[in-house]
Amino acid sequence: MMICKPIITRLILLISAFLSLPFLAFSQNDLIANIPSRNTISLNGRWQYIVDPYETGFYDYRFKERKEADAEAYWSSDVQVNKMDRKEHGYIDKYTLNVPSDWNSQNDRLYYYEGTVWYKKSFDYKKSTTSNRLFIYFGAANYRTDVYLNGKKLGMHKGGFTPFNLEIADSVLKEKGNYLVVKVDNKRYADEIPTLNTDWWNYGGITRDVKLVELPASAIIDYFIQLSPASTNGEIEGWVKLNNAVPNEKATIEIPELKVKHTFNVNNNLAEVKLTLPQFQCWLPENPKCYKVIIKTNSDRVEEKIGFRTVKVAGKSILVNGKPVFLRGISIHGEIPQGKRRAQSQSDALQLLTWAKELGCNMVRLAHYPHDEKMTRLADSLGLFVWSEIPVYWTIDFSSAAVLGKAQAQLNEMITRDHNRASIIIWSVGNETPVSDIRTIFMKTLLQTAKKTDPSRLVSAALEVDYHSAENLRSVDDPLGEYVDVVSFNEYLGWYGGTPESCRDARWSTRYNKPLFISETGAEALGGYHGDAGTLWTEEFQERFYKEQVAMLKRMPDNYVGASPWILADFRSPRRNNPTYQEGWNNKGLIDQQGRKKKAFYILKNYYNQIQTKN
Known part of the structure; x- marks a missing residue:
């Protein structure tokens, strides 16, 4: 059956409208910006683990997701309370992995592994004040991550290369002996990003930093302090985003080296920032000048080094700072x-x-x-x-x-x-x-x-x-x-x-x-393999x-x-299987x-x- 082009065009337009729906979020909390400037405790180090290719700790024998209170779930305690308490999982120091790192390079039996690994870490923590909020932050874990604390699920995230954070409620947190379990699954699927087919190694695990982040009840969550794209004289157009801003809250931007200090009203948890920098040095590769920028509210303060430059396209050129x-x-x-x-x-x-x-x-x-x-x-x-x-x-x-x-x-x-x-x-x-x-x-x-x-x-x-x-x-x-x-x-x-x-x-x-x-x-060239420039795989051919x-x-x-x-x-890729010149x-x-x-x-x-x- 032939379908005329106008109908196809209308279908495409309908699909386009459907695809323009707002993006989906997989972590339950707004991403906290500038973690290095926050009050944090690192959870990096040795974590105990269980390799679970059948996902026994997540599904029961009917392949139904286990309930939160299920004692056989791998996020539940592995401590035997009496001689008749049957435990079919356990975390011991015989099986540990470094975090952050991939599991493939740490254990030969995990070299090609794609599936679920459960990570477990115990920690003690007492908040500075009871009104503060506590989050756990992951720089990245590949690919799907389910996070449990003391038997309660905090949340789930998809994406192997981007950060996420989950809030830890007071009702879940303990001052001593918190039992943190993280399920990491690096299986590939056709309906994920990336998809099944890539040309790089599918490293699994908690591959970037893990931190506890303590914030005040009213906190600076994110901010954008950059030159306006149309700036010709140091005009900044940005914003500061808060959560739980108090009435009449204000946000202050300070750049001490430039003697800049401006205060802005916060409305609906957002302060619009507009200011003009006095004479300043633009960031460039030849002079990567960054200024200490301080963002403050009545209850929170963050700072970081920020460089100021503009980038735009003009005709056939990319212009940075107008050049x-x-x-x-x-x-x-x-x-x-x-x-x-x-x-x-x-x-x-x-x-x-x-x-x-x-x-x-x-x-x-x-x-x-x-x-x-x-x-x-x-x-x-x-x-x-x-x-x-x-x-x-x-x-x-x-x-x-x-x-x-x-x-x-x-x-x-x-x-x-x-x-x-x-x-x-x-x-x-x-x-x-x-x-x-x-x-x-x-x-x-x-x-x-x-x-x-x-x-x-x-x-x-x-x-x-x-x-x-x-x-x-x-x-x-x-x-x-x-x-x-x-x-x-x-x-x-x-x-x-x-x-x-x-x-x-x-x-x-x-x-x-x-x-x-x-x-x-x-x-391609195999390092150290030499010959004439007409021979593939030699350094001379690549040259x-x-x-x-x-x-x-x-x-x-x-x-x-x-x-x-x-x-x-050179990098690892399972697609590259010449036994002499590639070997993965x-x-x-x-x-x-x-x-x-x-x-x-x-x-x-x-x-x-x-x-x-x-x-």
Whole structure:
């Protein structure tokens, strides 16, 4: 049966309206911003665990979710109260895991494991005052997390790379011997974000910091203190968000170094902030100046370092503080190759970003998910532009409003955590998504969500192009280009199509009058494997590939604004199964599995040094 195009169009419009429904939240509380500035107690360290592939601790033998009071549930006490008390679970020190960390790298039997692991931690805690509120905060846990304290469920969160916090009621908390149990499940599903099919390791576990956070009854939950996108003279347009604000509450913004101090009225838990900075230094990679900003109310106070800069697109250029910039970038996975594990510490972040600086970068693409907050805060102080991305990757279910809701929730959590980071200039809503009408509606909705949530930054997505074409002229004409600020595309000319010499006649263009950015390009090489430049997998072949790419990049059109080649360091991927040259590694890194720089590293470094010297 043939359906006429007008009917299809109306259906698409109806679906678009449906998909524009507000995003779904999975944690029960508003995300608390700037955790490092809060009154916190770390719960990091050794946690006891139970591996539960059949989810016995969550479902009974009829596969029904266990009731809260079920003694056989793994969130219930494992202490035997008498000789006849049958306990079929238990937490002991023989089985412990480090938190934060993934479980795959800590125990060989969990290397490929996808399923449920129960974590248990005991702690004592007495609040400073009875009126204060207590929360438990997770930097991230992959993927679904169910949290229980003393037999009571606090809540659930979905998303493996974004933070969440849950309130602990006074009726649940004990001063001594609190019994915290966390169910973490990293199974992949077709209707989740990301979906079943990715090109990175599915690390499971509590992979980022866990903290108890104590707040006053009326607290500062979040704030946005940034230059207005249209600022020409230091105009700040922002807000301070409270919970349980008292009548006639006021919020004060203070920047001591600039002798700025302004007070604003709070209405419906929100204070609108408008002020003009006196003479100040803009944040730039060459001068990553950040100012101490203090936000105060009658009962709460937070502070952090914030840099001030503007970013916008003007025609074919990206302007930072009103001047064009060229992005000398590199893509990065949140992984430490020498340890075959998730990046988790300040020293891990320093290793990755120091490598990027050694390469001559002024920009990093943090792919394909929000990285640890330590990365974005360190990028602020080191002077690196950041592209931050949610894991809308390849072929997710673009027809599902529920999946859209999950993507929007992760997008909101990413932006909320980092919207005061000067380093972040681009929010990305996905990578290499196949073109279709329903996909474009889905992705457009995410772009609009990002712009509405944070109008001060640019939005983009990494698009695909046809690098198999025999034609020399290659046009980036994905319909999503109409809605992004920067037209970004991944190209592997000479690796997945043609030979490196195919670059010599290649000409790139886009039908959109916007900046053009190469978000990925690269070729694999096994570190330490040498041969002639015509042999795949050798460092010499990768070096040849980059020489041809660099020559092509020097001929790009005038709207070309930079690149972030794939990738800084080799990383683990179950898709990569050549038994000689891969063995579960994607070896497109410029730095190998042992942390050694490959020959291609120096080709890209030289290109970036030439650009830096020229500019």
